Amino acid sequence: MGKFKFFIPLRVRFAETDAQGHVFFGHYLTYFDEALTQYQHAIGFTYQDFLDAGVDFFYIHAECDYKSRAFFEQVLNVHARVGNIGNSSVTFEFAIHKEHDDEWVATGKIVAVVIDPQTKKPVRVPEMFREAVAKFEIQNS
Amino acid sequence: MGKFKFFIPLRVRFAETDAQGHVFFGHYLTYFDEALTQYQHAIGFTYQDFLDAGVDFFYIHAECDYKSRAFFEQVLNVHARVGNIGNSSVTFEFAIHKEHDDEWVATGKIVAVVIDPQTKKPVRVPEMFREAVAKFEIQNS
Amino acid sequence: MGKFKFFIPLRVRFAETDAQGHVFFGHYLTYFDEALTQYQHAIGFTYQDFLDAGVDFFYIHAECDYKSRAFFEQVLNVHARVGNIGNSSVTFEFAIHKEHDDEWVATGKIVAVVIDPQTKKPVRVPEMFREAVAKFEIQNS
Amino acid sequence: MGKFKFFIPLRVRFAETDAQGHVFFGHYLTYFDEALTQYQHAIGFTYQDFLDAGVDFFYIHAECDYKSRAFFEQVLNVHARVGNIGNSSVTFEFAIHKEHDDEWVATGKIVAVVIDPQTKKPVRVPEMFREAVAKFEIQNS
Numbered sequence: 001m002g003k004f005k006f007f008i009p010l011r012v013r014f015a016e017t018d019a020q021g022h023v024f025f026g027h028y029l030t031y032f033d034e035a036l037t038q039y040q041h042a043i044g045f046t047y048q049d050f051l052d053a054g055v056d057f058f059y060i061h062a063e064c065d066y067k068s069r070a071f072f073e074q075v076l077n078v079h080a081r082v083g084n085i086g087n088s089s090v091t092f093e094f095a096i097h098k099e100h101d102d103e104w105v106a107t108g109k110i111v112a113v114v115i116d117p118q119t120k121k122p123v124r125v126p127e128m129f130r131e132a133v134a135k136f137e138i139q140n141s
Numbered sequence: 142m143g144k145f146k147f148f149i150p151l152r153v154r155f156a157e158t159d160a161q162g163h164v165f166f167g168h169y170l171t172y173f174d175e176a177l178t179q180y181q182h183a184i185g186f187t188y189q190d191f192l193d194a195g196v197d198f199f200y201i202h203a204e205c206d207y208k209s210r211a212f213f214e215q216v217l218n219v220h221a222r223v224g225n226i227g228n229s230s231v232t233f234e235f236a237i238h239k240e241h242d243d244e245w246v247a248t249g250k251i252v253a254v255v256i257d258p259q260t261k262k263p264v265r266v267p268e269m270f271r272e273a274v275a276k277f278e279i280q281n282s
Numbered sequence: 283m284g285k286f287k288f289f290i291p292l293r294v295r296f297a298e299t300d301a302q303g304h305v306f307f308g309h310y311l312t313y314f315d316e317a318l319t320q321y322q323h324a325i326g327f328t329y330q331d332f333l334d335a336g337v338d339f340f341y342i343h344a345e346c347d348y349k350s351r352a353f354f355e356q357v358l359n360v361h362a363r364v365g366n367i368g369n370s371s372v373t374f375e376f377a378i379h380k381e382h383d384d385e386w387v388a389t390g391k392i393v394a395v396v397i398d399p400q401t402k403k404p405v406r407v408p409e410m411f412r413e414a415v416a417k418f419e420i421q422n423s
Numbered sequence: 424m425g426k427f428k429f430f431i432p433l434r435v436r437f438a439e440t441d442a443q444g445h446v447f448f449g450h451y452l453t454y455f456d457e458a459l460t461q462y463q464h465a466i467g468f469t470y471q472d473f474l475d476a477g478v479d480f481f482y483i484h485a486e487c488d489y490k491s492r493a494f495f496e497q498v499l500n501v502h503a504r505v506g507n508i509g510n511s512s513v514t515f516e517f518a519i520h521k522e523h524d525d526e527w528v529a530t531g532k533i534v535a536v537v538i539d540p541q542t543k544k545p546v547r548v549p550e551m552f553r554e555a556v557a558k559f560e561i562q563n564s
Contacts, residue, residue, distance in 0.1 A: 014165070063345035066343065166456075174296055199489070202486070301440035301445075308438060
Protein backbone atom coordinates (compact mmCIF):
# COMPACT_ATOMS: atom_id res chain seq x y z
CA MET A 1 0.00 0.00 0.00
CA GLY A 2 2.94 2.39 0.23
CA LYS A 3 3.26 4.74 3.15
CA PHE A 4 0.62 6.61 5.08
CA LYS A 5 1.55 9.60 7.23
CA PHE A 6 -1.69 9.74 9.15
CA PHE A 7 -4.03 7.42 10.98
CA ILE A 8 -6.68 7.45 13.67
CA PRO A 9 -7.33 4.61 16.09
CA LEU A 10 -10.95 3.47 16.30
CA ARG A 11 -12.21 0.83 18.70
CA VAL A 12 -14.84 -1.49 17.21
CA ARG A 13 -18.21 -0.88 18.85
CA PHE A 14 -20.66 -3.67 19.57
CA ALA A 15 -23.18 -1.82 17.40
CA GLU A 16 -20.80 -2.29 14.46
CA THR A 17 -20.66 -6.09 14.69
CA ASP A 18 -23.13 -8.36 12.94
CA ALA A 19 -24.44 -11.89 13.37
CA GLN A 20 -21.31 -13.31 11.70
CA GLY A 21 -19.51 -12.05 14.80
CA HIS A 22 -17.33 -9.45 13.08
CA VAL A 23 -17.67 -5.88 11.82
CA PHE A 24 -20.51 -5.44 9.31
CA PHE A 25 -18.91 -4.70 5.95
CA GLY A 26 -20.73 -1.42 5.42
CA HIS A 27 -19.25 0.18 8.53
CA TYR A 28 -15.79 0.30 6.98
CA LEU A 29 -17.02 3.21 4.88
CA THR A 30 -17.92 5.01 8.11
CA TYR A 31 -14.41 4.29 9.42
CA PHE A 32 -12.93 5.69 6.19
CA ASP A 33 -15.17 8.75 6.45
CA GLU A 34 -14.11 9.42 10.02
CA ALA A 35 -10.42 9.11 9.05
CA LEU A 36 -11.01 11.47 6.12
CA THR A 37 -12.48 14.05 8.49
CA GLN A 38 -9.57 13.78 10.90
CA TYR A 39 -7.07 13.86 8.02
CA GLN A 40 -8.51 17.21 6.99
CA HIS A 41 -7.93 18.42 10.55
CA ALA A 42 -4.37 17.15 10.41
CA ILE A 43 -3.68 19.26 7.34
CA GLY A 44 -5.34 22.27 8.92
CA PHE A 45 -9.02 22.28 7.97
CA THR A 46 -12.39 21.73 9.54
CA TYR A 47 -15.49 20.83 7.58
CA GLN A 48 -16.76 24.29 8.50
CA ASP A 49 -13.72 25.85 6.80
CA PHE A 50 -14.82 24.33 3.52
CA LEU A 51 -18.40 25.50 3.97
CA ASP A 52 -17.07 28.98 4.83
CA ALA A 53 -14.94 28.90 1.66
CA GLY A 54 -18.11 28.26 -0.32
CA VAL A 55 -17.48 24.61 -1.15
CA ASP A 56 -18.78 21.26 0.03
CA PHE A 57 -17.88 17.65 -0.81
CA PHE A 58 -20.09 15.08 -2.50
CA TYR A 59 -18.79 11.53 -2.64
CA ILE A 60 -19.06 9.99 -6.08
CA HIS A 61 -17.33 6.67 -5.44
CA ALA A 62 -16.40 4.50 -2.49
CA GLU A 63 -14.88 1.06 -2.36
CA CYS A 64 -13.43 -1.34 0.12
CA ASP A 65 -11.40 -4.54 -0.09
CA TYR A 66 -11.85 -6.79 2.91
CA LYS A 67 -8.73 -8.78 3.76
CA SER A 68 -9.38 -10.13 7.22
CA ARG A 69 -11.96 -9.84 9.96
CA ALA A 70 -12.21 -7.36 12.83
CA PHE A 71 -13.99 -8.01 16.09
CA PHE A 72 -15.65 -6.17 18.97
CA GLU A 73 -13.26 -3.98 20.96
CA GLN A 74 -10.32 -4.46 18.63
CA VAL A 75 -8.52 -1.21 17.94
CA LEU A 76 -8.24 -0.43 14.23
CA ASN A 77 -5.68 2.04 12.99
CA VAL A 78 -7.42 3.68 10.06
CA HIS A 79 -4.85 5.29 7.76
CA ALA A 80 -5.75 8.05 5.32
CA ARG A 81 -4.00 10.04 2.63
CA VAL A 82 -4.82 11.93 -0.53
CA GLY A 83 -3.95 9.76 -3.50
CA ASN A 84 -4.82 12.16 -6.28
CA ILE A 85 -6.27 15.61 -6.85
CA GLY A 86 -7.96 16.30 -10.17
CA ASN A 87 -9.66 19.47 -11.32
CA SER A 88 -12.73 19.06 -9.16
CA SER A 89 -12.15 15.67 -7.57
CA VAL A 90 -10.04 14.35 -4.73
CA THR A 91 -9.23 10.68 -4.23
CA PHE A 92 -8.70 9.69 -0.61
CA GLU A 93 -7.02 6.36 0.08
CA PHE A 94 -7.42 4.27 3.21
CA ALA A 95 -5.90 1.23 4.82
CA ILE A 96 -6.75 -0.35 8.14
CA HIS A 97 -4.72 -2.63 10.33
CA LYS A 98 -5.16 -3.67 13.90
CA GLU A 99 -3.11 -2.12 16.67
CA HIS A 100 0.06 -4.18 17.28
CA ASP A 101 -0.41 -6.03 13.99
CA ASP A 102 0.65 -4.89 10.54
CA GLU A 103 -1.66 -7.14 8.54
CA TRP A 104 -4.19 -5.10 6.55
CA VAL A 105 -7.78 -5.70 7.56
CA ALA A 106 -9.18 -3.55 4.79
CA THR A 107 -8.12 -1.05 2.16
CA GLY A 108 -10.20 1.30 0.10
CA LYS A 109 -10.85 4.69 -1.34
CA ILE A 110 -13.36 7.49 -1.51
CA VAL A 111 -13.55 9.82 -4.49
CA ALA A 112 -15.05 13.19 -3.60
CA VAL A 113 -16.10 16.00 -5.88
CA VAL A 114 -15.89 19.55 -4.65
CA ILE A 115 -19.17 21.30 -5.29
CA ASP A 116 -20.80 24.68 -4.91
CA PRO A 117 -23.39 24.12 -2.15
CA GLN A 118 -25.86 26.43 -3.92
CA THR A 119 -25.76 24.89 -7.38
CA LYS A 120 -24.55 21.44 -6.34
CA LYS A 121 -22.27 21.66 -9.40
CA PRO A 122 -18.56 20.67 -9.38
CA VAL A 123 -16.05 23.46 -8.88
CA ARG A 124 -12.26 23.49 -8.87
CA VAL A 125 -10.60 22.00 -5.79
CA PRO A 126 -9.56 25.07 -3.73
CA GLU A 127 -5.87 26.05 -3.85
CA MET A 128 -5.77 26.16 -0.06
CA PHE A 129 -6.59 22.47 0.02
CA ARG A 130 -4.06 21.56 -2.69
CA GLU A 131 -1.33 23.45 -0.87
CA ALA A 132 -2.18 22.01 2.52
CA VAL A 133 -2.06 18.46 1.18
CA ALA A 134 1.27 19.08 -0.54
CA LYS A 135 2.77 20.66 2.57
CA PHE A 136 1.54 17.90 4.86
CA GLU A 137 2.84 15.12 2.65
CA ILE A 138 6.27 16.74 2.26
CA GLN A 139 6.68 17.73 5.91
CA ASN A 140 5.89 14.24 7.02
CA SER A 141 7.81 12.33 4.36
CA MET B 142 -50.76 -3.13 25.59
CA GLY B 143 -54.33 -2.41 24.51
CA LYS B 144 -55.15 -2.09 20.84
CA PHE B 145 -53.20 -0.60 18.00
CA LYS B 146 -54.91 0.37 14.76
CA PHE B 147 -51.76 0.70 12.73
CA PHE B 148 -48.57 -1.21 12.04
CA ILE B 149 -45.87 -1.54 9.45
CA PRO B 150 -44.00 -4.75 8.67
CA LEU B 151 -40.20 -4.45 8.71
CA ARG B 152 -37.86 -7.28 7.81
CA VAL B 153 -34.73 -7.44 9.98
CA ARG B 154 -31.67 -6.56 7.91
CA PHE B 155 -28.31 -8.25 8.43
CA ALA B 156 -26.85 -4.81 9.15
CA GLU B 157 -29.19 -4.61 12.16
CA THR B 158 -27.94 -7.77 13.85
CA ASP B 159 -24.99 -7.83 16.24
CA ALA B 160 -22.48 -10.37 17.48
CA GLN B 161 -25.04 -11.80 19.92
CA GLY B 162 -26.85 -12.97 16.78
CA HIS B 163 -29.98 -10.84 17.22
CA VAL B 164 -31.06 -7.27 16.52
CA PHE B 165 -28.83 -4.67 18.20
CA PHE B 166 -30.92 -3.00 20.90
CA GLY B 167 -30.45 0.52 19.57
CA HIS B 168 -32.09 -0.27 16.23
CA TYR B 169 -35.51 -0.67 17.85
CA LEU B 170 -35.62 3.12 18.10
CA THR B 171 -35.11 3.27 14.34
CA TYR B 172 -37.98 0.81 13.90
CA PHE B 173 -40.17 2.98 16.15
CA ASP B 174 -39.16 6.07 14.21
CA GLU B 175 -40.04 4.49 10.90
CA ALA B 176 -43.44 3.38 12.25
CA LEU B 177 -44.04 6.92 13.56
CA THR B 178 -43.35 8.31 10.10
CA GLN B 179 -45.72 5.88 8.44
CA TYR B 180 -48.37 6.46 11.12
CA GLN B 181 -48.32 10.13 10.22
CA HIS B 182 -48.93 9.14 6.60
CA ALA B 183 -51.80 6.92 7.72
CA ILE B 184 -53.50 9.86 9.39
CA GLY B 185 -52.87 12.06 6.39
CA PHE B 186 -49.55 13.85 6.80
CA THR B 187 -46.09 13.83 5.40
CA TYR B 188 -43.08 15.19 7.24
CA GLN B 189 -43.04 17.94 4.61
CA ASP B 190 -46.59 18.94 5.61
CA PHE B 191 -45.34 19.73 9.08
CA LEU B 192 -42.40 21.71 7.77
CA ASP B 193 -44.79 23.57 5.44
CA ALA B 194 -47.06 24.32 8.42
CA GLY B 195 -44.07 25.91 10.14
CA VAL B 196 -43.43 23.21 12.72
CA ASP B 197 -40.92 20.43 13.24
CA PHE B 198 -40.55 17.67 15.84
CA PHE B 199 -37.75 17.26 18.36
CA TYR B 200 -37.69 14.07 20.34
CA ILE B 201 -37.23 14.62 24.07
CA HIS B 202 -37.59 11.05 25.31
CA ALA B 203 -37.40 7.55 23.91
CA GLU B 204 -37.56 4.22 25.66
CA CYS B 205 -37.79 0.56 24.84
CA ASP B 206 -38.55 -2.60 26.79
CA TYR B 207 -37.03 -5.70 25.25
CA LYS B 208 -39.13 -8.81 25.81
CA SER B 209 -37.70 -11.34 23.39
CA ARG B 210 -35.14 -11.52 20.63
CA ALA B 211 -35.50 -10.89 16.91
CA PHE B 212 -33.30 -12.37 14.22
CA PHE B 213 -32.14 -11.74 10.67
CA GLU B 214 -34.95 -11.84 8.11
CA GLN B 215 -37.73 -12.13 10.66
CA VAL B 216 -40.63 -9.84 9.82
CA LEU B 217 -41.54 -7.51 12.67
CA ASN B 218 -44.93 -5.86 12.78
CA VAL B 219 -44.19 -2.49 14.34
CA HIS B 220 -47.37 -1.00 15.79
CA ALA B 221 -47.76 2.70 16.47
CA ARG B 222 -50.37 4.99 17.97
CA VAL B 223 -50.59 8.35 19.69
CA GLY B 224 -50.91 7.77 23.42
CA ASN B 225 -51.24 11.34 24.56
CA ILE B 226 -51.20 14.88 23.18
CA GLY B 227 -50.21 17.68 25.55
CA ASN B 228 -49.89 21.36 24.82
CA SER B 229 -46.64 21.07 22.85
CA SER B 230 -45.83 17.38 23.22
CA VAL B 231 -47.03 14.19 21.61
CA THR B 232 -46.42 10.74 23.08
CA PHE B 233 -46.19 7.98 20.49
CA GLU B 234 -46.49 4.39 21.70
CA PHE B 235 -45.07 1.34 19.98
CA ALA B 236 -45.25 -2.40 20.23
CA ILE B 237 -43.56 -4.98 18.06
CA HIS B 238 -44.40 -8.60 17.48
CA LYS B 239 -43.28 -11.02 14.86
CA GLU B 240 -45.44 -11.87 11.90
CA HIS B 241 -47.59 -14.95 12.69
CA ASP B 242 -46.85 -14.65 16.41
CA ASP B 243 -48.57 -12.41 18.93
CA GLU B 244 -45.81 -12.39 21.55
CA TRP B 245 -44.40 -8.90 22.02
CA VAL B 246 -40.74 -8.57 21.08
CA ALA B 247 -40.48 -5.00 22.30
CA THR B 248 -42.62 -2.11 23.44
CA GLY B 249 -41.73 1.51 23.87
CA LYS B 250 -42.49 5.14 23.37
CA ILE B 251 -41.18 8.35 21.89
CA VAL B 252 -42.14 11.73 23.31
CA ALA B 253 -41.86 14.50 20.73
CA VAL B 254 -42.10 18.22 21.21
CA VAL B 255 -43.45 20.35 18.40
CA ILE B 256 -41.10 23.24 17.77
CA ASP B 257 -40.74 26.30 15.62
CA PRO B 258 -37.87 25.43 13.23
CA GLN B 259 -36.58 29.02 13.40
CA THR B 260 -36.46 29.49 17.17
CA LYS B 261 -36.24 25.79 18.09
CA LYS B 262 -38.76 26.66 20.85
CA PRO B 263 -41.83 24.54 21.66
CA VAL B 264 -45.12 25.60 20.11
CA ARG B 265 -48.65 24.26 20.45
CA VAL B 266 -49.36 20.96 18.69
CA PRO B 267 -51.21 22.02 15.50
CA GLU B 268 -54.98 21.52 15.50
CA MET B 269 -54.75 19.72 12.17
CA PHE B 270 -52.65 17.04 13.85
CA ARG B 271 -54.97 16.74 16.88
CA GLU B 272 -57.98 16.38 14.64
CA ALA B 273 -56.34 13.88 12.33
CA VAL B 274 -55.32 11.67 15.26
CA ALA B 275 -58.81 11.81 16.78
CA LYS B 276 -60.45 11.00 13.45
CA PHE B 277 -58.11 8.12 12.71
CA GLU B 278 -58.53 6.53 16.11
CA ILE B 279 -62.34 6.78 15.99
CA GLN B 280 -62.70 5.63 12.39
CA ASN B 281 -60.59 2.61 13.09
CA SER B 282 -61.96 1.68 16.52
CA MET C 283 -26.25 -1.04 -16.88
CA GLY C 284 -28.01 -3.70 -18.94
CA LYS C 285 -31.07 -5.43 -17.60
CA PHE C 286 -31.95 -6.54 -14.11
CA LYS C 287 -34.68 -9.10 -13.49
CA PHE C 288 -35.04 -8.40 -9.81
CA PHE C 289 -35.42 -5.47 -7.46
CA ILE C 290 -36.72 -4.62 -4.04
CA PRO C 291 -38.27 -1.29 -3.08
CA LEU C 292 -36.78 0.33 0.02
CA ARG C 293 -38.08 3.55 1.55
CA VAL C 294 -35.33 5.83 2.87
CA ARG C 295 -35.49 6.00 6.66
CA PHE C 296 -34.75 9.18 8.59
CA ALA C 297 -31.98 7.28 10.38
CA GLU C 298 -30.28 6.84 7.00
CA THR C 299 -30.04 10.55 6.21
CA ASP C 300 -27.14 12.73 7.29
CA ALA C 301 -26.51 16.41 7.92
CA GLN C 302 -26.14 17.05 4.18
CA GLY C 303 -29.85 16.22 4.02
CA HIS C 304 -29.55 13.06 1.91
CA VAL C 305 -28.74 9.39 2.44
CA PHE C 306 -25.35 8.83 4.11
CA PHE C 307 -23.10 7.22 1.51
CA GLY C 308 -22.28 4.15 3.61
CA HIS C 309 -25.90 3.04 3.81
CA TYR C 310 -25.98 2.17 0.11
CA LEU C 311 -23.97 -0.93 0.99
CA THR C 312 -26.72 -1.89 3.41
CA TYR C 313 -29.27 -1.40 0.63
CA PHE C 314 -27.17 -3.60 -1.67
CA ASP C 315 -26.87 -6.22 1.06
CA GLU C 316 -30.59 -6.30 1.62
CA ALA C 317 -31.23 -6.66 -2.12
CA LEU C 318 -28.66 -9.47 -2.26
CA THR C 319 -30.52 -11.30 0.51
CA GLN C 320 -33.86 -10.93 -1.23
CA TYR C 321 -32.34 -11.93 -4.58
CA GLN C 322 -31.25 -15.20 -3.00
CA HIS C 323 -34.86 -15.74 -1.89
CA ALA C 324 -36.04 -14.98 -5.41
CA ILE C 325 -33.85 -17.75 -6.80
CA GLY C 326 -34.98 -20.13 -4.08
CA PHE C 327 -32.61 -19.86 -1.12
CA THR C 328 -32.55 -18.55 2.40
CA TYR C 329 -29.37 -17.66 4.24
CA GLN C 330 -30.11 -20.66 6.45
CA ASP C 331 -30.07 -22.93 3.37
CA PHE C 332 -26.45 -21.96 2.79
CA LEU C 333 -25.52 -22.53 6.42
CA ASP C 334 -27.30 -25.90 6.26
CA ALA C 335 -25.34 -26.75 3.10
CA GLY C 336 -22.15 -26.11 5.04
CA VAL C 337 -21.18 -22.83 3.42
CA ASP C 338 -21.25 -19.17 4.35
CA PHE C 339 -20.39 -15.96 2.48
CA PHE C 340 -17.61 -13.53 3.29
CA TYR C 341 -17.55 -10.30 1.36
CA ILE C 342 -14.13 -9.44 -0.07
CA HIS C 343 -15.00 -6.33 -2.03
CA ALA C 344 -17.76 -3.76 -2.17
CA GLU C 345 -18.05 -0.59 -4.18
CA CYS C 346 -20.58 2.06 -5.01
CA ASP C 347 -20.81 4.86 -7.56
CA TYR C 348 -23.03 7.71 -6.45
CA LYS C 349 -24.83 9.40 -9.33
CA SER C 350 -27.49 11.49 -7.66
CA ARG C 351 -28.93 12.10 -4.22
CA ALA C 352 -31.73 10.30 -2.38
CA PHE C 353 -33.85 11.82 0.38
CA PHE C 354 -35.98 10.85 3.35
CA GLU C 355 -39.04 8.81 2.40
CA GLN C 356 -38.11 8.43 -1.23
CA VAL C 357 -38.66 4.89 -2.47
CA LEU C 358 -35.56 3.35 -4.00
CA ASN C 359 -35.83 0.37 -6.30
CA VAL C 360 -32.68 -1.59 -5.54
CA HIS C 361 -31.90 -3.96 -8.41
CA ALA C 362 -29.70 -7.00 -7.99
CA ARG C 363 -28.26 -9.72 -10.19
CA VAL C 364 -25.33 -12.09 -10.30
CA GLY C 365 -22.73 -10.71 -12.68
CA ASN C 366 -20.20 -13.48 -12.50
CA ILE C 367 -19.55 -16.77 -10.71
CA GLY C 368 -15.95 -17.89 -10.32
CA ASN C 369 -14.62 -20.98 -8.60
CA SER C 370 -15.23 -19.72 -5.08
CA SER C 371 -16.45 -16.19 -5.69
CA VAL C 372 -19.71 -14.60 -6.75
CA THR C 373 -20.01 -11.04 -8.03
CA PHE C 374 -23.34 -9.41 -7.31
CA GLU C 375 -24.22 -6.26 -9.22
CA PHE C 376 -26.60 -3.55 -8.08
CA ALA C 377 -28.29 -0.48 -9.45
CA ILE C 378 -30.71 1.84 -7.71
CA HIS C 379 -33.24 4.24 -9.14
CA LYS C 380 -36.12 6.02 -7.58
CA GLU C 381 -39.67 4.80 -8.00
CA HIS C 382 -41.26 6.52 -11.04
CA ASP C 383 -37.87 7.73 -12.27
CA ASP C 384 -35.38 5.78 -14.34
CA GLU C 385 -32.31 7.85 -13.50
CA TRP C 386 -29.74 5.80 -11.60
CA VAL C 387 -29.05 7.05 -8.08
CA ALA C 388 -26.26 4.58 -7.46
CA THR C 389 -24.67 1.50 -8.93
CA GLY C 390 -22.26 -0.92 -7.37
CA LYS C 391 -21.13 -4.43 -6.66
CA ILE C 392 -20.30 -6.85 -3.90
CA VAL C 393 -17.85 -9.69 -4.44
CA ALA C 394 -18.47 -12.58 -2.05
CA VAL C 395 -16.36 -15.62 -1.42
CA VAL C 396 -18.04 -18.85 -0.41
CA ILE C 397 -16.31 -20.26 2.65
CA ASP C 398 -16.43 -23.23 4.95
CA PRO C 399 -17.76 -21.79 8.24
CA GLN C 400 -15.44 -24.07 10.25
CA THR C 401 -12.17 -23.31 8.51
CA LYS C 402 -13.14 -19.87 7.12
CA LYS C 403 -11.38 -21.03 3.92
CA PRO C 404 -12.82 -20.55 0.41
CA VAL C 405 -14.68 -23.48 -1.09
CA ARG C 406 -16.29 -24.01 -4.49
CA VAL C 407 -19.54 -22.16 -5.10
CA PRO C 408 -22.23 -24.85 -4.61
CA GLU C 409 -23.79 -26.32 -7.76
CA MET C 410 -27.25 -25.67 -6.36
CA PHE C 411 -26.49 -21.95 -6.35
CA ARG C 412 -25.01 -21.97 -9.86
CA GLU C 413 -28.03 -23.78 -11.22
CA ALA C 414 -30.52 -21.59 -9.43
CA VAL C 415 -28.89 -18.44 -10.79
CA ALA C 416 -28.82 -19.84 -14.33
CA LYS C 417 -32.44 -20.94 -14.13
CA PHE C 418 -33.64 -17.63 -12.72
CA GLU C 419 -31.83 -15.55 -15.30
CA ILE C 420 -33.13 -17.67 -18.22
CA GLN C 421 -36.70 -17.93 -16.95
CA ASN C 422 -36.91 -14.21 -16.52
CA SER C 423 -35.09 -13.13 -19.67
CA MET D 424 -27.67 13.74 38.10
CA GLY D 425 -25.28 13.30 41.05
CA LYS D 426 -21.69 12.36 40.44
CA PHE D 427 -20.15 10.08 37.88
CA LYS D 428 -16.65 8.71 38.34
CA PHE D 429 -16.17 7.58 34.78
CA PHE D 430 -16.65 8.89 31.28
CA ILE D 431 -15.39 8.36 27.76
CA PRO D 432 -15.06 11.06 25.14
CA LEU D 433 -16.71 10.30 21.80
CA ARG D 434 -16.52 12.55 18.77
CA VAL D 435 -19.75 12.75 16.76
CA ARG D 436 -19.29 11.08 13.38
CA PHE D 437 -20.93 12.39 10.22
CA ALA D 438 -22.65 9.01 9.89
CA GLU D 439 -24.40 9.72 13.19
CA THR D 440 -26.03 12.96 12.09
CA ASP D 441 -29.41 13.12 10.36
CA ALA D 442 -31.24 15.51 8.07
CA GLN D 443 -32.19 17.73 11.02
CA GLY D 444 -28.45 18.46 11.22
CA HIS D 445 -27.81 16.88 14.62
CA VAL D 446 -27.19 13.42 16.03
CA PHE D 447 -29.97 10.94 15.20
CA PHE D 448 -31.75 10.13 18.47
CA GLY D 449 -31.20 6.38 18.25
CA HIS D 450 -27.41 6.70 18.26
CA TYR D 451 -27.39 7.85 21.88
CA LEU D 452 -28.07 4.24 22.83
CA THR D 453 -24.92 3.27 20.95
CA TYR D 454 -23.00 5.94 22.87
CA PHE D 455 -24.39 4.57 26.15
CA ASP D 456 -23.47 1.05 25.10
CA GLU D 457 -19.92 2.04 24.28
CA ALA D 458 -19.56 3.82 27.66
CA LEU D 459 -20.97 0.74 29.40
CA THR D 460 -18.31 -1.41 27.72
CA GLN D 461 -15.52 0.93 28.72
CA TYR D 462 -16.91 1.25 32.27
CA GLN D 463 -16.60 -2.52 32.60
CA HIS D 464 -12.95 -2.20 31.55
CA ALA D 465 -12.46 0.56 34.12
CA ILE D 466 -13.65 -1.75 36.89
CA GLY D 467 -11.49 -4.58 35.59
CA PHE D 468 -13.49 -6.65 33.13
CA THR D 469 -13.67 -7.36 29.45
CA TYR D 470 -16.77 -8.71 27.73
CA GLN D 471 -14.78 -11.91 27.22
CA ASP D 472 -14.31 -12.22 31.00
CA PHE D 473 -18.06 -12.45 31.39
CA LEU D 474 -18.37 -15.02 28.62
CA ASP D 475 -15.52 -16.98 30.24
CA ALA D 476 -17.36 -16.81 33.58
CA GLY D 477 -20.35 -18.40 31.88
CA VAL D 478 -22.58 -15.34 31.77
CA ASP D 479 -23.74 -12.87 29.18
CA PHE D 480 -25.87 -9.72 29.30
CA PHE D 481 -29.24 -9.17 27.67
CA TYR D 482 -30.63 -5.67 27.76
CA ILE D 483 -34.26 -5.53 28.91
CA HIS D 484 -34.75 -1.77 29.00
CA ALA D 485 -33.13 1.32 27.58
CA GLU D 486 -34.19 4.94 27.72
CA CYS D 487 -32.89 8.35 26.89
CA ASP D 488 -33.93 11.91 27.70
CA TYR D 489 -32.75 14.42 25.11
CA LYS D 490 -31.98 17.82 26.59
CA SER D 491 -30.08 19.62 23.86
CA ARG D 492 -28.63 18.92 20.44
CA ALA D 493 -25.21 17.59 19.45
CA PHE D 494 -23.53 18.20 16.13
CA PHE D 495 -20.90 16.72 13.82
CA GLU D 496 -17.41 16.68 15.33
CA GLN D 497 -18.49 17.83 18.77
CA VAL D 498 -16.84 15.81 21.52
CA LEU D 499 -19.32 14.25 23.92
CA ASN D 500 -18.23 13.09 27.34
CA VAL D 501 -20.38 10.04 27.96
CA HIS D 502 -20.54 9.30 31.69
CA ALA D 503 -21.47 5.88 33.04
CA ARG D 504 -22.03 4.30 36.43
CA VAL D 505 -23.93 1.41 37.97
CA GLY D 506 -27.06 2.76 39.60
CA ASN D 507 -28.42 -0.45 41.04
CA ILE D 508 -27.66 -4.17 41.18
CA GLY D 509 -30.58 -6.53 41.75
CA ASN D 510 -30.54 -10.31 41.91
CA SER D 511 -30.07 -10.84 38.19
CA SER D 512 -30.26 -7.29 36.86
CA VAL D 513 -27.90 -4.34 36.68
CA THR D 514 -29.02 -0.78 36.00
CA PHE D 515 -26.44 1.36 34.24
CA GLU D 516 -26.93 5.12 34.27
CA PHE D 517 -25.57 7.56 31.71
CA ALA D 518 -25.25 11.28 31.22
CA ILE D 519 -23.66 13.12 28.33
CA HIS D 520 -22.32 16.63 28.15
CA LYS D 521 -20.11 18.30 25.63
CA GLU D 522 -16.43 18.83 26.24
CA HIS D 523 -15.84 22.26 27.87
CA ASP D 524 -19.54 22.61 28.70
CA ASP D 525 -21.38 21.17 31.69
CA GLU D 526 -24.89 21.31 30.23
CA TRP D 527 -26.36 17.82 29.83
CA VAL D 528 -27.09 16.86 26.24
CA ALA D 529 -28.76 13.58 27.20
CA THR D 530 -29.26 11.30 30.16
CA GLY D 531 -30.48 7.74 30.24
CA LYS D 532 -30.21 4.21 31.47
CA ILE D 533 -29.83 0.64 30.36
CA VAL D 534 -31.15 -2.25 32.45
CA ALA D 535 -29.30 -5.48 31.74
CA VAL D 536 -30.12 -8.98 32.89
CA VAL D 537 -27.32 -11.44 33.44
CA ILE D 538 -28.11 -14.67 31.65
CA ASP D 539 -26.71 -18.12 31.09
CA PRO D 540 -25.66 -18.11 27.41
CA GLN D 541 -26.81 -21.74 27.03
CA THR D 542 -30.31 -21.45 28.47
CA LYS D 543 -30.75 -17.69 27.90
CA LYS D 544 -32.30 -17.67 31.42
CA PRO D 545 -31.48 -15.06 34.08
CA VAL D 546 -28.84 -15.99 36.65
CA ARG D 547 -27.50 -14.15 39.69
CA VAL D 548 -25.18 -11.22 38.99
CA PRO D 549 -21.68 -12.64 39.62
CA GLU D 550 -20.04 -11.68 42.92
CA MET D 551 -16.91 -10.63 41.04
CA PHE D 552 -18.95 -7.95 39.27
CA ARG D 553 -20.67 -6.75 42.47
CA GLU D 554 -17.34 -6.47 44.24
CA ALA D 555 -15.63 -4.71 41.37
CA VAL D 556 -18.40 -2.10 41.15
CA ALA D 557 -18.31 -1.49 44.92
CA LYS D 558 -14.54 -1.18 44.94
CA PHE D 559 -14.48 1.18 41.97
CA GLU D 560 -17.15 3.46 43.36
CA ILE D 561 -15.47 3.68 46.80
CA GLN D 562 -11.94 4.11 45.48
CA ASN D 563 -13.04 6.93 43.27
CA SER D 564 -15.43 8.71 45.64
